Amino acid sequence: MRSLTEYLVLNTTERQEFINITREIESLVEKSGVSEGICLVNAMHITASIFINDDERGLHSDFREWLEGFAPHEPLSKYRHNLTGEDNADAHLKRTIMGREVVVAITNGRLDFGPWEQIFYGEFDGRRRKRVLVKIIGE
Amino acid sequence: MRSLTEYLVLNTTERQEFINITREIESLVEKSGVSEGICLVNAMHITASIFINDDERGLHSDFREWLEGFAPHEPLSKYRHNLTGEDNADAHLKRTIMGREVVVAITNGRLDFGPWEQIFYGEFDGRRRKRVLVKIIGE
Amino acid sequence: MRSLTEYLVLNTTERQEFINITREIESLVEKSGVSEGICLVNAMHITASIFINDDERGLHSDFREWLEGFAPHEPLSKYRHNLTGEDNADAHLKRTIMGREVVVAITNGRLDFGPWEQIFYGEFDGRRRKRVLVKIIGE
Numbered sequence: 272m273r274s275l276t277e278y279l280v281l282n283t284t285e286r287q288e289f290i291n292i293t294r295e296i297e298s299l300v301e302k303s304g305v306s307e308g309i310c311l312v313n314a315m316h317i318t319a320s321i322f323i324n325d326d327e328r329g330l331h332s333d334f335r336e337w338l339e340g341f342a343p344h345e346p347l348s349k350y351r352h353n354l355t356g357e358d359n360a361d362a363h364l365k366r367t368i369m370g371r372e373v374v375v376a377i378t379n380g381r382l383d384f385g386p387w388e389q390i391f392y393g394e395f396d397g398r399r400r401k402r403v404l405v406k407i408i409g410e
Numbered sequence: 411m412r413s414l415t416e417y418l419v420l421n422t423t424e425r426q427e428f429i430n431i432t433r434e435i436e437s438l439v440e441k442s443g444v445s446e447g448i449c450l451v452n453a454m455h456i457t458a459s460i461f462i463n464d465d466e467r468g469l470h471s472d473f474r475e476w477l478e479g480f481a482p483h484e485p486l487s488k489y490r491h492n493l494t495g496e497d498n499a500d501a502h503l504k505r506t507i508m509g510r511e512v513v514v515a516i517t518n519g520r521l522d523f524g525p526w527e528q529i530f531y532g533e534f535d536g537r538r539r540k541r542v543l544v545k546i547i548g549e
Numbered sequence: 550m551r552s553l554t555e556y557l558v559l560n561t562t563e564r565q566e567f568i569n570i571t572r573e574i575e576s577l578v579e580k581s582g583v584s585e586g587i588c589l590v591n592a593m594h595i596t597a598s599i600f601i602n603d604d605e606r607g608l609h610s611d612f613r614e615w616l617e618g619f620a621p622h623e624p625l626s627k628y629r630h631n632l633t634g635e636d637n638a639d640a641h642l643k644r645t646i647m648g649r650e651v652v653v654a655i656t657n658g659r660l661d662f663g664p665w666e667q668i669f670y671g672e673f674d675g676r677r678r679k680r681v682l683v684k685i686i687g688e
Contacts, residue, residue, distance in 0.1 A: 317603050317663070330489075330490070333499050351611055364611070370510075372652060462649055473642070549550045
């Protein structure tokens with residue numbers, strides 16, 4: 272069995288941001304030398320997501336508005352978690368909707384994707400250093 | 411390590427549909443010859459889901475009503491994604507709630523399931539050809 | 550390839566409960582002897598979740614209130630699934646939001662976690678015996 276472990280570092284300039292990391296993951300699959308296997312990609316922070324969807328600006332805007340409706344950032348007093356001095360309770364909830372991780376098949380040495388699948392890092396409490404774990408196993 | 415990669419093709423007659431694909435996945439596990447490992451099943455399209463739940467008609471009706479409340483199909487103008495000429499922004503959101511993929515354990519050559527677990531394909535923008543990826547790895 | 554399969558048994562005293570099972574999973578990783586691989590943890594029942602988030606009491610209270618807003622337990626007549634004699638339709642929906650499973654990387658023989666990641670069992674229809682599957686594969 273072969274395996275590869277890498278950590279991507281992301282620093283967003285805004286509180287919320289969606290960043291396409293597909294190219295980085297493709298490079299790591301190539302680096303791994305794995306021909307048949309799986310690739311796990313997960314946020315290492317609990318106010319961020321990894322998800323797969325379309326790289327379309329309007330859709331991302333829809334996602335943001337939709338998530339804000341579900342779990343509004345304000346008023347901060349809406350959430351008990353914010354009594355700890357945090358202001359990011361909404362980010363924990365938003366990340367839950369969007370998901371922590373994806374598992375992607377590797378076939379013939381490449382991410383085995385449908386026509387529009389792209390991997391995104393979803394940040395909900397940004398403006399600081401965060402990490403994404405990439406774990407590839409296979410042969 | 412053994413591996414198997416297969417693509418199921420689904421063509422629904424309705425925009426939204428839940429299809430039980432457990433038997434197909436069980437057959438592929440058998441075909442793979444994998445005794446201990448995992449089975450990844452994912453939608454290859456970003457307006458469809460794979461999820462595990464109960465095969466109960468009333469529950470599926472509840473899911474549909476619940477998802478429609480979260481992400482109504484109409485008015486189409488509610489979503490910026492639909493400005494691209496699409497009418498399926500709601501399907502991207504519904505699929506996000508229901509999930510892209512499942513990872514199921516294989517033990518003693520079989521899907522290692524609890525009493526009511528069944529695998530479903532959830533279509534939210536159907537009436538056209540779509541694919542589901544099944545990747546099995548193990549030994 | 551090495552693999553380990555174990556079943557945790559949980560019996561909650563309340564209908565809804567979040568239980569931190571990180572220590573149990575860590576012990577199983579150690580027991581497996583796997584140095585590089587992945588660990589799948591999934592609820593075997595369709596009214597329960599496995600999810601990763603912060604072990605903070607206020608946040609858990611926020612999660613419960615938020616989920617109740619999405620999928621209220623009452624009135625029972627709100628859900629067709631409850632016409633089968635069940636009273637747990639809401640639990641199926643809540644579990645869908647929180648997720649069935651997590652896949653965690655194992656690196657150097659340990660769960661490869663960010664600073665606040667903890668694994669929780671989320672029960673939404675408790676007061677009875679339920680099982681969680683842990684499947685570890687790697688080398």
